Amino acid sequence: MDPYPLDHYPHTKELQTRWMDNDIYGHVNNVVYYSYFDTVVNSYLIENKGLDIHESPIIGLVIETQCTYLAPIEFPMDITAGLKVSHLGNSSVRYEIGLFTKDPLKPVAQGYFVHVYVDRNTRKPTPIPDTLRQILKPLVKRSL
Template identity: 60%
Template sequence: MNKPAPATRNAYPHFLQITTRWMDNDVYGHVNNVVYYSYFDTVVNEYLIRAGVLDFERGATIGLVVETHCNYFAPLVFPERIEAGLRVVRLGTSSVRYEVGLFKEGEDQPAAQGHFVHVYVDRVTRRPVSLPADLRAALEPLTVAVQAD
């Protein structure tokens, strides 16, 4: 299996600064791999909340993660500021593929990059639903075309 080439900073239309925490480091002195997925969740959900399209307490539609992946290129550590880049590479009927690059502050190459896929479902029935128009409109500015590996 070949590791994909990292996407540079200019490939991401939205950024969120995240500060690492003491508890993020593991016994090996770097941020533990499970924490990277927390950073992914943070940048995506921060964007959706600020865009007004995620009401995690009462919204009729919710996004469930059905797939995740991450490639690691360089360690992140505490204390450090991370700039999480966000883009959308696929807007489907009921799903969205988000891609995230985690950059050390000011660097052009990511320390890690990955993706996760949300399938949007009815909160009560948990059955897939079409993406609401306001969600689609909020995600369109993040949508970029990428070449397949």
């Protein structure tokens, strides 16, 4: 995946690194990037009333992830996370995320994860409800 600039993503969210994110080598540990990915996706869904994490009859389970690390980040740093949807299927969504610090043209990391929406109780895949689909549609943007 070629690096995309920040304006490639229809939604952005400001994040900050935390003291606990740094590892012994003085930079944010690789696993923490995935928590930033999770934060930008789920905060978008919750803030736009697309998902009630406590009561919704469906939940999104992450079934695949990938991250390409392009430059280190550390504490303290401000991060802008860009979010888009590259695939909106019957029961699955592929979210693409870019993380940026100072330069909106050069991500420090980018990657994706895939949610499969399942019934909360049975854990069987279920179609994405229309209300959630309408919230995700503004994020759909074809790759350049």
